[in-house]
Amino acid sequence: MGSESEENIPCLVFSRDQLEEGSEEWKKMSKKVREVCENHGCFLFKFDEIPKVLTEDMFKCLQTLFNLPEETKRKYISPTLFSSYASENPRKQPFSQTFGVDEAHLEDSAQAFTNLMWPQGNQAFCETMKSMSSKMLELSILIQKMILEDYGLPKQYTSDFKDMSTSNLRLIKYKVPKSDDKGVENALGPHTDKSNLTIICSNEVQGLQALTKTNKWIPLNIPKDCFAVFVGDLLKAWTNGRIHAATHRVTMSEDKERYSFGLFSLPKDGIKIEVPPELVDDKIHPLRYRPFTYGDYIQYFLSIDRKENTHALDLFAGV
Numbered sequence: 001m002g003s004e005s006e007e008n009i010p011c012l013v014f015s016r017d018q019l020e021e022g023s024e025e026w027k028k029m030s031k032k033v034r035e036v037c038e039n040h041g042c043f044l045f046k047f048d049e050i051p052k053v054l055t056e057d058m059f060k061c062l063q064t065l066f067n068l069p070e071e072t073k074r075k076y077i078s079p080t081l082f083s084s085y086a087s088e089n090p091r092k093q094p095f096s097q098t099f100g101v102d103e104a105h106l107e108d109s110a111q112a113f114t115n116l117m118w119p120q121g122n123q124a125f126c127e128t129m130k131s132m133s134s135k136m137l138e139l140s141i142l143i144q145k146m147i148l149e150d151y152g153l154p155k156q157y158t159s160d161f162k163d164m165s166t167s168n169l170r171l172i173k174y175k176v177p178k179s180d181d182k183g184v185e186n187a188l189g190p191h192t193d194k195s196n197l198t199i200i201c202s203n204e205v206q207g208l209q210a211l212t213k214t215n216k217w218i219p220l221n222i223p224k225d226c227f228a229v230f231v232g233d234l235l236k237a238w239t240n241g242r243i244h245a246a247t248h249r250v251t252m253s254e255d256k257e258r259y260s261f262g263l264f265s266l267p268k269d270g271i272k273i274e275v276p277p278e279l280v281d282d283k284i285h286p287l288r289y290r291p292f293t294y295g296d297y298i299q300y301f302l303s304i305d306r307k308e309n310t311h312a313l314d315l316f317a318g319v
């Protein structure tokens with residue numbers, strides 16, 4: 001594991017043993033994960049059970065997808081917020097193109113997306129996206145369980161966790177910056193994720209940065225075959241603010257396109273995010289957030305100025 005200093009975001013190496021729920025190895029790793037999330041709100045990990053070739057195939061798929069004609073990509077309109085195809089737009093997102101696919105690990109969702117983009121079919125794309133999403137989703141649920149169990153919460157909170165969660169796979173292409181745009185801070189502006197937890201993977205073009213608790217931007221260079229994890233606002237609220245949701249952004253300074261994909265784990269519609277009484281006490285941990293639903297939070301988020309992005313949770317649900 002990397003150094004615990006603020007300047008250095010740790011890289012955890014997961015193995016199958018450590019992810020065997022309830023085992024001694026699992027308990028040790030859970031403690032590390034919980035501590036890293038409290039201290040940094042993000043971390044890197046490596047896990048050999050996500051095969052290298054799958055990651056490479058996923059990046060090839062992203063290139064093929066974003067190379068489709070603009071009018072084909074525009075056919076993707078999703079009822080989920082921020083998920084319809086969004087092209088580079090000088091006012092909104094000048095540097096990136098994005099898609100969001102709900103439950104991309106499920107056959108029906110993966111096929112529906114693939115068939116819309118390739119009416120003649122593209123089984124390789126469909127299988128790769130499904131397989132990558134299901135591995136990322138499985139890990140995301142395990143990481144969240146590790147955090148909650150390490151707080152000593154009763155099993156009832158984690159046993160039906162999977163059934164209460166849904167997911168959105170975000171696919172992103174960042175364009176090469178013009179020479180005068182290099183190092184632009186807003187390829188993706190500072191934000192916290194409005195998720196429970198996000199797992200991100202990028203091609204070799206770096207640019208992701210995290211804000212430390214002492215307000216310093218540090219690069220989060222993701223080594224090849226590694227992934228980055230960000231705690232989202234919802235899990236921060238759920239743990240009564242004990243874990244930190246790291247603010248992050250993407251800056252582009254290389255002469256190459258950046259591709260990334262991220263699995264956002266979200267609560268299903270209508271699920272209340274409510275701090276368990278076990279995480280509240282009068283002295284050190286008074287209640288910080290009132291109960292709320294993701295839907296209400298997102299509606300609020302849409303109504304506020306973008307500059308408030310990283311304070312949205314406190315403004316909306318802080319007590």
Ligand SMILES: O=C(O)CCC(=O)C(=O)O
Pocket residue numbers: 170172188193200202208248250260261262
């Ligand atoms: O592209 C990346 O590396 C980060 C993307 C991100 O932070 C997001 O979509 O919320």
Ligand SMILES: [Fe+2]
Pocket residue numbers: 191192193198230248
């Ligand atoms: Fe993010």
